[in-house]
Amino acid sequence: MAEGMSLALPRQATTTAWWSPRRRERLLQLAFLVPAGLYLVAFFGYPLAQNIVMGFQEYTTATFYTGEAPWVGLANYVDVATSAVFGTAVLNTALFTIGSIAGQFGIGLAVALFFRHRFPLSGVLRSLLLLPWLIPLIVSGAVWRWILDQDNGVLNTVLGSLLGGLHPGWLTSTSVALVAVVLVNIWVGIPFNTTILYGGLQDIPQELYEAAALDGATGWRAFRHVTWPLLRPVVTVVLVLGVVYTLKVLDIILGLTGGGPANATQTLATQSYHLSFQEFDFGRGAAMGNILIAISFVFALLYLRVARRADAS
């Protein structure tokens, strides 16, 4: 109430002495937010703004010596969008994201439903399942790189003994590299999807299933008429967050293939890295990054709408 009053009377507040208790109190309250506010401005606001500016500039290594970054208008965007890699990168980003999400979500949901059954050791098994998500992505990349090695990897050893002669170059053949990268990313994402969906399933009251069972709905029909409708809000959040986070995946791809072979696993994110930090053309890297942000932003808006609706309920 008191706060509402001081908000409503700004004129009076400015005429009172700067050390008046109420004013001092409000300044102190604001001070709790200031460090975080400053940090967010410097490490998210500034980079976002700076990238927009850099996207219109010829910003290269020379800039660091001369301090000059000539204004080039839309040239970076035109160059980036008309380059031979761009189409591949867009397609790969779409396939990588859709493939990863479909796999992570489908398997994650199946595993979460499985863990709904109470059985001995289920808690321990469920928490151990988190391990792939907790270890650093670059570690997973290194491990999978050796598992998928064409000549000495354990996967091809097993495949070779089961179906003699089958010997794909998982990370070296242009036709399967993207599939391999998607499979590894699915493996990384299953624990997260399982955990969130399991949490959502736990929130569905048991009585609803009992009531449904009385009406003859069990198994698939119970899933369709009870589980799915009630899980919908959680599903939406998982899917939208999944898309936003998958779009920007970099570690796994750089660790496994570096975007190769012959750009077969190049995405918008890896391409932005490549332009900025391998070709040292920060202007084009920024342009590519901004295109990525624009795509994420659409999904971010969707996420905020979903989050707000979830908050309201």
Added chain:
Amino acid sequence: MRRGWSNTAIGIALLAVMLFPVYWMVNVSLQPSGSAVATPWFPVNLSFEGYVTALTQQGSHLLTSLVVAAGTVVFSVAVAAPAAFALAHFKVRGANVVLFAVLISQMVPGIVIANALYSAYTELGLLNSVGGLILADSTHGIPFAILVMRAFMSTVPAEVVEAARVDGAGQIRTFVSVVLPMSRNALITAALFTFLFTWSDFLFALTLTTTEDVRPVTLGLFTYIGTYVNDWSAVMATAVLASIPAFVLLLVAQRFVAAGVTSGAVK
């Protein structure tokens, strides 16, 4: 009950498939070095050569990771905790803006941040510095820590906070000696995950360091596999060492993990 144990069997089989890569990492790390040929299924000729090589070549990188991660935890929690309290309990103008910024910040691709920070760091002399990495890595920590702690601190009853004020405690006293102790679990969750995120960071290590002076182990591992690998046991030993925080978190801090994942923990 029989149904129960058959589910346990399925669960173990599932886990065996999911954790096979982790087993394989440990298995390869314990093989004698120099074998670029197919790895045996078990480390029959148990050897710690891989670990010796890893520790001699990557030991300092592990130490760098530890220093950077610990520094990021301290910095992130120190910045995030007061903000989380303010967002949970004060009705200040600007609170909504900060909360909105926190949510949006989680969508910003790391490469975009790195792209802008690289030039800023060049001018400020923060490239190849522990401080520079701590500041950049806090982009993983601060938004997450704010969300986790805010969610918890809003469950601290307003009456408790007011009672402290009535007893004459100032705003800061109330926060430090009433709210923070009550929020211990949220603080620990935020700190543990910030540590893990920072320890796992690869992008900022890759883009904001250019020399070997300050090199976290994730980048050390990447440069290992970036060239032709002829000693996988050393690579996998490094991978195992780099996974220690994840193992520790799972074994020791189990009860904080689920809390962290469900309260918006997303890499």
